[in-house]
Amino acid sequence: MNFRNLLLGSTQRLRYVWRWSGTPVLARESVAEHSYYTALFSLFIMETIEPEQLAEIDRHRVLQDALIHDMEEAITGDIPRPFKHGNARSSQFFSRAGRDAMKSVSAELYDDFVEAGWLTRRWQHCKNDSDEGRIVRFADFCSVLSYIWQEAERNGPVLRDERLGLQEYAQSFLIPAYDFIRPLPRLAKEVALELAPQP
Secondary structure (H helix, E strand, O other): OOHHHHHHOHHHHHHOOEOOOOOOOOOOOEHHHHHHHHHHHHHHHHHOOOHHHHOOOOHHHHHHHHHHOOOOHHHHOOOOHHHHOOOHHHHHHHHHHHHHHHHHHHHHHOOOHHHHHHHHHHHHOOOOOOHHHHHHHHHHHHHHHHHHHHHHHHOOOOOHHHHHHHHHHHHOOOOHHHHHHOOHHHHHHHHHHHOOOOO
Protein backbone atom coordinates (compact mmCIF):
# COMPACT_ATOMS: atom_id res chain seq x y z
CA MET A 1 0.00 0.00 0.00
CA ASN A 2 1.22 3.51 -0.79
CA PHE A 3 0.79 5.13 2.62
CA ARG A 4 1.81 8.59 1.40
CA ASN A 5 -0.97 8.55 -1.20
CA LEU A 6 -3.42 7.36 1.43
CA LEU A 7 -2.51 10.37 3.57
CA LEU A 8 -2.30 12.94 0.78
CA GLY A 9 -4.02 11.54 -2.31
CA SER A 10 -7.48 11.34 -3.85
CA THR A 11 -9.19 9.71 -0.89
CA GLN A 12 -8.61 12.91 1.09
CA ARG A 13 -10.96 14.69 -1.32
CA LEU A 14 -13.86 12.78 0.25
CA ARG A 15 -13.89 15.29 3.10
CA TYR A 16 -14.45 18.06 0.51
CA VAL A 17 -16.87 16.35 -1.86
CA TRP A 18 -20.25 17.71 -0.82
CA ARG A 19 -23.41 15.69 -1.05
CA TRP A 20 -26.72 17.34 -2.00
CA SER A 21 -24.75 19.89 -4.04
CA GLY A 22 -27.76 21.03 -6.07
CA THR A 23 -29.97 21.60 -3.03
CA PRO A 24 -29.98 24.49 -0.55
CA VAL A 25 -29.14 22.87 2.79
CA LEU A 26 -28.21 24.32 6.15
CA ALA A 27 -25.53 21.81 7.11
CA ARG A 28 -23.32 20.60 4.31
CA GLU A 29 -22.41 16.93 4.46
CA SER A 30 -19.27 15.52 2.91
CA VAL A 31 -18.96 12.04 1.43
CA ALA A 32 -16.52 11.25 4.26
CA GLU A 33 -19.17 12.15 6.86
CA HIS A 34 -21.77 10.08 5.05
CA SER A 35 -19.39 7.10 4.92
CA TYR A 36 -18.75 7.43 8.65
CA TYR A 37 -22.48 7.37 9.41
CA THR A 38 -22.98 4.42 7.07
CA ALA A 39 -20.32 2.52 9.04
CA LEU A 40 -21.83 3.63 12.37
CA PHE A 41 -25.32 2.52 11.37
CA SER A 42 -23.86 -0.77 10.07
CA LEU A 43 -22.24 -1.40 13.44
CA PHE A 44 -25.48 -0.90 15.34
CA ILE A 45 -27.64 -2.74 12.79
CA MET A 46 -25.45 -5.79 13.42
CA GLU A 47 -26.27 -5.48 17.14
CA THR A 48 -29.93 -6.26 16.31
CA ILE A 49 -29.24 -9.52 14.48
CA GLU A 50 -29.88 -12.81 16.25
CA PRO A 51 -26.59 -14.30 17.57
CA GLU A 52 -26.88 -17.48 15.46
CA GLN A 53 -27.24 -15.47 12.25
CA LEU A 54 -24.68 -12.86 13.32
CA ALA A 55 -22.12 -15.65 13.62
CA GLU A 56 -22.52 -16.17 9.85
CA ILE A 57 -21.86 -12.48 9.06
CA ASP A 58 -18.37 -11.14 8.37
CA ARG A 59 -18.47 -8.04 10.58
CA HIS A 60 -15.08 -6.80 9.43
CA ARG A 61 -16.25 -6.92 5.83
CA VAL A 62 -19.43 -5.00 6.68
CA LEU A 63 -17.50 -2.14 8.27
CA GLN A 64 -14.86 -2.19 5.54
CA ASP A 65 -17.52 -2.03 2.83
CA ALA A 66 -19.44 0.72 4.60
CA LEU A 67 -16.30 2.87 4.69
CA ILE A 68 -15.42 2.37 1.01
CA HIS A 69 -18.90 2.19 -0.55
CA ASP A 70 -18.68 5.73 -2.01
CA MET A 71 -14.89 5.95 -2.39
CA GLU A 72 -15.16 6.46 -6.16
CA GLU A 73 -16.77 9.83 -5.42
CA ALA A 74 -13.28 11.17 -4.68
CA ILE A 75 -13.08 11.30 -8.50
CA THR A 76 -16.70 11.46 -9.72
CA GLY A 77 -18.15 13.70 -7.04
CA ASP A 78 -21.56 12.97 -5.58
CA ILE A 79 -24.24 12.29 -8.17
CA PRO A 80 -27.85 12.72 -6.96
CA ARG A 81 -29.60 9.36 -6.57
CA PRO A 82 -32.68 10.19 -8.71
CA PHE A 83 -30.41 11.12 -11.64
CA LYS A 84 -27.89 8.32 -11.05
CA HIS A 85 -30.57 5.62 -10.90
CA GLY A 86 -33.27 7.34 -12.96
CA ASN A 87 -33.28 4.71 -15.68
CA ALA A 88 -31.31 1.64 -16.76
CA ARG A 89 -29.18 3.55 -19.25
CA SER A 90 -28.01 6.23 -16.80
CA SER A 91 -27.53 3.60 -14.10
CA GLN A 92 -25.24 1.57 -16.40
CA PHE A 93 -23.32 4.68 -17.44
CA PHE A 94 -22.70 5.81 -13.87
CA SER A 95 -21.83 2.27 -12.82
CA ARG A 96 -19.08 2.12 -15.47
CA ALA A 97 -17.87 5.62 -14.64
CA GLY A 98 -17.77 4.75 -10.94
CA ARG A 99 -15.80 1.57 -11.63
CA ASP A 100 -13.26 3.51 -13.73
CA ALA A 101 -12.94 6.15 -11.00
CA MET A 102 -12.49 3.45 -8.35
CA LYS A 103 -9.76 1.85 -10.45
CA SER A 104 -7.93 5.20 -10.43
CA VAL A 105 -8.27 5.53 -6.66
CA SER A 106 -7.11 1.92 -6.19
CA ALA A 107 -4.10 2.37 -8.48
CA GLU A 108 -3.08 5.41 -6.46
CA LEU A 109 -3.23 3.43 -3.19
CA TYR A 110 -1.55 0.24 -4.44
CA ASP A 111 1.55 0.11 -6.62
CA ASP A 112 0.85 -3.55 -7.39
CA PHE A 113 -1.84 -4.17 -10.01
CA VAL A 114 -3.21 -7.24 -8.19
CA GLU A 115 -3.58 -5.40 -4.88
CA ALA A 116 -5.22 -2.45 -6.63
CA GLY A 117 -7.67 -4.86 -8.24
CA TRP A 118 -8.60 -6.23 -4.81
CA LEU A 119 -9.85 -2.84 -3.62
CA THR A 120 -11.86 -2.23 -6.79
CA ARG A 121 -13.46 -5.68 -6.58
CA ARG A 122 -14.27 -5.17 -2.89
CA TRP A 123 -15.93 -1.84 -3.78
CA GLN A 124 -17.94 -3.43 -6.62
CA HIS A 125 -19.42 -6.00 -4.23
CA CYS A 126 -19.90 -3.85 -1.13
CA LYS A 127 -23.68 -3.56 -1.62
CA ASN A 128 -24.34 -6.96 -3.17
CA ASP A 129 -27.11 -9.42 -2.28
CA SER A 130 -25.26 -11.06 0.60
CA ASP A 131 -26.37 -10.32 4.16
CA GLU A 132 -23.26 -8.15 4.53
CA GLY A 133 -24.18 -6.20 1.39
CA ARG A 134 -27.76 -5.78 2.57
CA ILE A 135 -26.57 -4.37 5.89
CA VAL A 136 -24.40 -1.80 4.08
CA ARG A 137 -27.21 -0.95 1.65
CA PHE A 138 -29.69 -0.40 4.50
CA ALA A 139 -27.12 1.54 6.57
CA ASP A 140 -26.50 3.77 3.52
CA PHE A 141 -30.25 4.46 3.40
CA CYS A 142 -30.30 5.14 7.16
CA SER A 143 -27.55 7.72 6.74
CA VAL A 144 -29.61 9.47 4.04
CA LEU A 145 -32.78 9.27 6.13
CA SER A 146 -31.04 10.67 9.21
CA TYR A 147 -29.49 13.56 7.27
CA ILE A 148 -32.76 14.52 5.59
CA TRP A 149 -34.51 14.35 8.96
CA GLN A 150 -31.96 16.73 10.50
CA GLU A 151 -32.31 19.17 7.60
CA ALA A 152 -36.12 19.04 7.69
CA GLU A 153 -36.08 19.76 11.43
CA ARG A 154 -34.02 22.90 10.81
CA ASN A 155 -35.36 24.07 7.48
CA GLY A 156 -38.88 22.72 6.75
CA PRO A 157 -39.13 22.61 2.94
CA VAL A 158 -35.51 21.66 2.27
CA LEU A 159 -34.76 18.55 0.17
CA ARG A 160 -38.41 18.30 -0.92
CA ASP A 161 -37.69 16.10 -3.96
CA GLU A 162 -35.43 13.81 -1.94
CA ARG A 163 -38.09 13.55 0.76
CA LEU A 164 -40.61 12.43 -1.86
CA GLY A 165 -38.20 9.72 -3.01
CA LEU A 166 -37.64 8.42 0.51
CA GLN A 167 -40.92 6.49 0.48
CA GLU A 168 -39.89 4.38 -2.49
CA TYR A 169 -36.33 4.03 -1.18
CA ALA A 170 -37.63 2.85 2.24
CA GLN A 171 -40.06 0.44 0.58
CA SER A 172 -37.17 -1.32 -1.16
CA PHE A 173 -36.08 -2.75 2.22
CA LEU A 174 -39.49 -4.24 3.05
CA ILE A 175 -38.82 -7.50 1.23
CA PRO A 176 -38.05 -10.95 2.68
CA ALA A 177 -34.31 -10.58 1.98
CA TYR A 178 -34.16 -8.07 4.84
CA ASP A 179 -36.09 -10.18 7.36
CA PHE A 180 -32.84 -10.84 9.24
CA ILE A 181 -32.78 -7.20 10.41
CA ARG A 182 -36.50 -6.86 11.17
CA PRO A 183 -38.06 -4.64 12.48
CA LEU A 184 -35.51 -1.97 11.42
CA PRO A 185 -36.71 -1.52 7.80
CA ARG A 186 -40.31 -1.07 9.00
CA LEU A 187 -39.22 1.48 11.63
CA ALA A 188 -37.18 3.34 9.01
CA LYS A 189 -40.22 3.39 6.72
CA GLU A 190 -42.26 4.97 9.53
CA VAL A 191 -39.65 7.72 9.92
CA ALA A 192 -39.62 8.25 6.14
CA LEU A 193 -43.42 8.60 6.17
CA GLU A 194 -43.14 11.30 8.84
CA LEU A 195 -40.87 13.22 6.47
CA ALA A 196 -43.35 13.20 3.59
CA PRO A 197 -43.74 16.78 2.31
CA GLN A 198 -46.99 18.39 3.27
CA PRO A 199 -49.19 19.58 0.36
